[in-house]
Amino acid sequence: MMAVGAMDAYFCDAFADVLAKILNAKNIDPSIKLTDKIKSIKLPINTLLQIHASKSNWKWRNAARDLIEKDNVLSLTKVKDLFNHIMDDTNKILDKAMMEHWLLRRGAKQRLAGITATAYRRLSPADQNTQKKAMLEKLTNRFSSIIQRRHDCIHNCDRPKVTLLSITAIDAQKTIEDIEYLVAELNQHIDSNLRRHLLSIGCSRTLVRRVGA
Incomplete structure (x- = not known):
């Protein structure tokens, strides 16, 4: 339970971080062209009032956190919705190309892939x-x-069909390992693509570094 909660918290915070850095860059350089996805995001009114009165760059992060704090990211569909707008068409999160990339890298999780890299390479x-x-x-x-x-x-005290479900220490450990793997891989992917996205919308490399991307 705690591992899933931590995963949810990570993706919420990662989205707030991405949005804050994009908005901060736009605030510094108004010539930057925001995507339709970013322009369609509606910030809470209370946050907008606080932003107006604030001089700190933290205002954008606070605004982003206010937007996401009552939401959750407890599905891979939601993860894709939050982050794929900063990816190019050949580098989307959790698509078939990413599955292949993960499989062929050292440390691939065969349990998650269902096939070894060697067996995959032999396929047509x-x-x-x-x-x-x-x-x-x-x-x-x-x-x-x-x-x-x-x-x-x-919600059901671990009894979705009346009978208490069983769980072993090995099951719990594998679950934690899978969550850690997903978060670590996507964290790296999100970070690298945020930098690429900022450059693509008109940020200079100096500005990318300035906003911490």
């Missing part, structure tokens, strides 16, 4: 494409199950 291009789709479905199902188990613990 068509079969590799099918396998990438299967890996994405497997990952999605795995985290849907993890998140649902957390809901069951909170």
Whole structure:
């Protein structure tokens, strides 16, 4: 339960960080062209009033946190919705290309992929494409199950169908490892693509460094 809660908190904070850095960059350089996704975000009125009175760059982070603090990020669909707007078309979060990239890297989680890198390389291009789709479905199902188990613990005392569900220390450890893997991989991906996104909307490299990206 705590690991899932920590994952939720991480993605909420990561979104606040991304939004704050983009807004701060726009505040410093008004010529920057924001994407439609960013321009459509509605900040709370109370936050806007505080922003108007504040001189600190922290105002944008506070605004972003106010926006997300009552939300949660307890689905991979929500993760993609929050972050894919800063990705280019070939570098989206949690798509088939990312599944292949994760599988072929050292330290790949075979449990999450359902296939080894060696076996994958032996497949034909068509079969590799099918396998990438299967890996994405497997990952999605795995985290849907993890998140649902957390809901069951909170709302049904871990008894979704009357009978108490069992759990072992090994199951709990594997769950924590999978959550740590997902967060670590996406954290790196989000950070690197935020820098690329800021450059693509007109930020200078100096400004990118200034906003901490």
